[in-house]
Amino acid sequence: MPWIAGQQLQGGKYVIKKVLGQGGFGITYKALHVELNQTVVIKTPNEYLSHDPEYEKYIERFIQEGRILARLSKDRHPHIVGVIDLFREGATHCLVMDFVEGENLFEAVKRRGALPEAEILLCIRQIGEALSVVHQAGLVHRDAHPGNIMVRRNGKAVLIDFGIAKELLPKTLSSKGIAGNEGFAPYEQMSRGSREPTVDIYCLAATLYYVVTGQPPTTSLARKLHNTPLIPPKQINPSISDRLNKAVFKGMALEAKDRPQSMQAWLAMLEKVKQTPPPSVEPAHKKYVFKATNLGKKYFDVPQLLRKRCKIIPWGWLIGVLLSYLLIGYLLAAFNAVYILSAVAGTVAVAVAVAVPGAGTWAVALVVTGTLAVAGAWVGALAVAWAMAVAGAWSVPAAGDELRKFFSKFHTFLILASTSSIGLGLGWLVYVIFL
Known part of the structure; x- marks a missing residue:
């Protein structure tokens, strides 16, 4: 049974506030770190997995990845959720992480609709850089969908809710054939449990598709099994650039071999082509803009005047x-x-x-x-x-x-x-x- 609000862990060190989410792999709680008076997130494996014959291997992987993330947290990355503690409460293993204030990209799109390209590209680059660090540490997030990308009030994006131990699926879950958010995961992740960085590239490209169009992309399984085409994002939102449209299509290539093989290579596709600037000649229209700007300041900047x-x-x-x-x-x-x-x-x-x-x-x-x-x-x-x-x-x-x-x-x-x-x-x- 999931823990209830007010339940104490580790002799009163942590107090459960509420359940934030519950899925096939685990349960996520919002809790209070009493000594620090700090809100935290506690992630635990789902208890019914204990009956799986490979549960011990699953827990071993859970602990191993928790330690890797804790090591990453020593050199705090601004766009990766920090790990605070790893402990065992009875028979349940717990990973304690920072609680990130803000809203995830699912919530942002629901509230605002499709987001402006310039605004979202900053967030995507931040998360891409974070995933590059994760890949260098030998991990794959495997769940970089909009719900796991939080945007703080200052506009900074943070990658949360790592797919702890999803690289080793208990038979209880692997039979279901789904490891990740179906709408944003490549088919090789769902069918074979792929553990390659190209999985995260597909997930992040699909996330970018969603936030600039306001619509979820065609699932990879529908594309693979039923030959359903992927509608170009620019066809839905003509205002996005050709560069972004191309990067999304390349990152969401159906076959992993057709995608960029590293996160940095995919991020490079989102960068503007640097051109040698022409000789500095002040266009005539800039003079009028300058005059209009100063005119506005002259008559409307009353306090300064x-x-x-x-x-x-x-x-x-x-x-x-x-x-x-x-x-x-x-x-x-x-x-x-x-x-x-x-x-x-x-x-x-x-x-x-x-x-x-x-x-x-x-x-x-x-x-x-x-x-x-x-x-x-x-x-x-x-x-x-x-x-x-x-x-x-x-x-x-x-x-x-x-x-x-x-x-x-x-x-x-x-x-x-x-x-x-x-x-x-x-x-x-x-x-x-x-x-």
Whole structure:
């Protein structure tokens, strides 16, 4: 009977959480490594295999492959699941591996449909490199189908659930004639239990077929026994490249001898042909792309634009302008509120004079004086005109000079007029509130 949730192993070192999967060869559990507070996967042989006459050989192979994988884990490969422990719980042998967060390729295709070529090729290359390492260690995965390729959140692919001991099939299972996922396994694996690296090449090519089309390929048995053709993946998904289409067909060749004989040779088929680049000539369309890109940045990268503008505004001089006109606003309120409109007109005149070089500040003061005189108050007019002239001569021209370095005349005018008007309003408000 499979272990149940909460069951403890190795004196409480591991606690079973749930069954992740159960097949003819074994049972996979999700468990907790209590001391490390780490989620792990525990793989065990199926207990009913114990009645098979070759069970001992099967277990021997299980242990041997577990030790090889543990040795591979000493030099951690980023795309091969790590082995943590190998132990025996009663009569059951257990292999403890890392728990890989993410989703497998079956789940990814179900959720998203056919995956983009550029995205999936990165994963396939990672798994291909991992299988090359496995082959060099004398092992064959024999089950590199989409369900055993996990993709982490960072996009890295990890090969999991090794076909431990599938190279030595107990008679109980070999009679069934299936060792691997039927839809992704070559016929020689299912009929003869082949242990050659070309098995993994077929499996990975079939996986690539599935993820770029969203459809499982024709099974190798149907192709062998019924002469059912394999539909080219490009016929299903015209957007994939000819290079990928050719690599999939070659990797899924029905006869092992017709496939690339090493994983590296097959991966090479997926690489782009390197060509000598032509002389560097900037196409005309790139100029327009560049202009369009900069146009977008100019008008839509608002935070960056604001930060840049804020750095070049002469804040010190503008504060001086604000304080100067605050004083003027206070004086206007003290004499008579009728001067407010005239003062605003004078403020605008000053801003125009400074924004447009050539118009003197003192000349502007005379304009303001005339405006206030028309209002009928000579004393107040002269006092306010004098104050505005002094303020303009001190702060406004200096601020205008700085602003014109980075802003247009119109924007310089707007900034000065706004600052001066705010100062007038604050001066009047101070008088009303405090006096």
